Amino acid sequence: MINNSTKILLLSTLMGGMLISISSNSWLGAWIGLEINLLSLIPLMSTNKNMYTTESSMKYFIVQALASSTLLFLIISKSMIEELYMVSDNYLSSVIINTPLLLKSGAAPFHWWFPSIMEGLSWNNCFILMTIQKIAPLMLISYLMIMNSFMWMIILMSIIIGAIGGLNQISIRKILTYSSINHMGWMLTAMIIGENMWIMYFLVYSMLILTIIMIVNSHRISFINQTFLMSNEMSTMKFLMFTTLLSLGGLPPFVGFLPKWIIMQFMIINEMNFIISLMVVMSLMTLYYYLRMCYASFMILSNEPKWNVQFYSNKIIPMVMILSSMSMFGLILCTLMTSIF
Known part of the structure; x- marks a missing residue:
């Protein structure tokens, strides 16, 4: 602050x-x-x-x-x-x-x-x-x-290490770090299409990261097991956090899937089938450790301690709801705009 x-x-x-x-x-x-x-x-x-x-x-x-x-x-x-x-x-x-x-x-x-x-x-x-x-x-x-052999090696290593590195982590900071490494591979791939593509990918990624950090910062969360104690009375905030996490993982109904969708279409048209298949499989692995956080937090209930929410947490709720709504409905709006125009 x-x-x-x-x-x-x-x-x-x-x-x-x-x-x-x-x-x-x-x-x-x-x-x-x-x-x-x-x-x-x-x-x-x-x-x-x-x-x-x-x-x-x-x-x-x-x-x-x-x-x-x-x-x-x-x-x-x-x-x-x-x-x-x-x-x-x-x-x-x-x-x-x-x-x-x-x-x-x-x-x-x-x-x-x-x-x-x-x-x-x-x-x-x-x-x-x-x-x-x-x-x-x-x-x-x-x-x-x-796009030479060196850059393809960097892209593939970023995607593989970013997916595998986050599987055994319990720290949310390290999970987001390995997720960032994985997204670096996708952003470097987006540079093949053009400057506008990777900038759009970066803006979507930054919006999702901002939403997650606003929530975990207000609830003083650093590890997965602390999400069990996160606002059980205020389940809306927990729901918004985990829909944003799923969007960051690239689940189709959310806006995080949009830039990946465009990259996948481009690479399939250019017959890079093996590389895009590997990238999609590694993205599913990143989605796994997001789902692990969501599943554990929604299924395990416990009392909420008084120190868990800071006094200003209510001030961020409107901002978080706006950003999460953009995450949830962004893909639908983009599809409608494409269909209309």
Whole structure:
């Protein structure tokens, strides 16, 4: 929650760094934007209330500094060979420039830092890390997106590791982390279709993540077994949370299925049948651990303790209901609009 001028300043510079990075016409300018973005987030991550945040912010700084220094080295090396900061669209350039950007965005197999850092952050910082911090690296990756064997390996590993990694987790933060890795694979695949496609996928994903984090943050939930105690008197909130989770998993009646549907149609038309079959099976595995949370929470009842709901939780109900309604009825509205126009 933004409650002082320092956080407002840091959030402004964080967004400014992201905008500098995606609007720059040179790779050096993009690097500068990524550094401003990184140095704005580190103070936001650290807090005296939780001893794990210092460890997470240090890990995050080391990993991102490694990726940034590697990117700067590669940019300078390429600019010495080619014309002023312009990287040609060939296989080698795509691989070497995309590698540090994939490390920054947390795609597999460069995901090793992501779960441990997420575990030590507050829910607000988790949202920033899963959504806002991915915008600049993904936009830069889309500039050099060439569908070669390297990118297909990244896509398949992200989808497989994101699905399998979340199966044995009890922490909701880690479940959402591995879900984010899985969605990274789908977003990279969406870049084949075009820039508008992956941006639409990212916006739908961000809306669903925001809805889930608003609910779990207001109820102070961090683990699956705590969902048993979640507002048994206010079952509407629990229902909204789990319909949003199912939408995030890509269940057809919900809007989370829409971008996956478009990607599946495109890949089937282009005869990429094996890859899309594997992606759909892995998405079903992610849906399994969402259903496990839903099933356990709805079937097991217990009393609700007084500390479970914060005093401001009633204020978020209208916002959560609006976002969840968009999740539940978005696919129907999109289909109707397509049929009419």
